[in-house]
Amino acid sequence: MAVRASGKPVVVPPSSTTPEVKREPVSEPGVLAKTLETLTQLVPVWRAAQPVRTKPAVPGVASFTAAMASDVSHDGWLLGAGGKLYPPQTFSADVPGLMPVDGRPIRERVMWVNGIMTPTPLHQQDMQALANTGREVVGVRNATRGMFRDLSQCILDKLDLGQNPAVDTTKRAILDAIKANQPLHLIGHSQGALILSRALFEVRNSLMLEGGMNAATAEATLSNIKVTTLGGAAARWPDGPRYTHWVNAYDTVPVSSGVAAPLSQPGKGAVIRQFKELNAPSHMPDTTDGLVNYLARFVDRTSHGPQDVYLKHLIADDRP
């Protein structure tokens, strides 16, 4: 199993802060995401001037660009053990998740939604790193390269209008857990948190609009859902679930568009675990497989990546 190497952390142990809960119009897409979106437009020109690629962009991924292109058809699919992908309609509890490689006991089962610029093999690596802490991990594929997507090519008839595959899959998993009265732990990294936020609002709205619940009952029904965000890009969360938001103060995503942004709404009773870590970039991919990919990995290595930054703090928190 390939694990991305980190640079040297330069500062500060984890510390807790108390969230401030206010209501305010929605935030803009994150600064980082906007930058990446703009840079995406420059890639074709830039790539044309580059020599032939000599080194994989992501460990274990022959071509980042090819991996992202093939990913689109699996948007919203479930990712399980052995890298096997399951169609969105699959009952999520039936999907075998990734397990610890050393066979240690499982303490819980979690569902992980990835952020932008994360092809399936990299998502799988992140999931395995978390699984190795004693968790069974199932993934929900969020196949986007940016904050915007064209769904026109997927629209076959009127019934397809308004679909959002990763949100729909996550929503279905939450509703299944509620129906079965089973706990569910969701983890969202970066834009994956935005997917979770949207799915949770949709579930709450479904309970109220279709299930006839009032607001208090809907919130109580969601209390069996546990949510952990890692550098999340969502500032608004419905009350009800039990939230832990991990925020690196040097990470622009949660600071500009997530729960660390001014006037965010992190959910009633949310715990915000804030820390500071800025690493020197190391083990960077070859630039010939895309400037956008290079920058995304740079951001991951230095301040935003699950394995490079966030999982270390999550794991440290596991220790008694």
Add this chain to the structure above:
Amino acid sequence: MTLVDAQDMVRGFFGALGISSPGLTPRGLGGAAVDATPVAFKFEAEVLRCMAVVFRFREPATPQVLDQLMAYDLTHGLSDGRGKLVYDADSLLLAVERTYTKPMTAKEFAPELLELVRRAVQWSSEGIFEAMP
């Protein structure tokens, strides 16, 4: 407005975001995801309808639910021409909608659509919660 005009507008919107897209299908349907919010495009009877999705029902919405939502929309002034709350019985979508009968440039069109998305998110996160008892 013709189907070609509508296709050009939607294609221009995607182009402004750096995405290559055909715009609409030959049947006049299209879609986008902005952040995690779906946007649906529907061209019919010389009108381009743009709907930022608030909620997608699995079964047709009951009149009581729709009445409550529309009443809230009226009293809170969210339907001010920049995004009206609508229920599309055909696709079971609750959405904020703007309609266009004349072509416009991507520079004019894109900000209006992004504003529509903001309104849909506001409805999804707060409007429904406050509208229902």
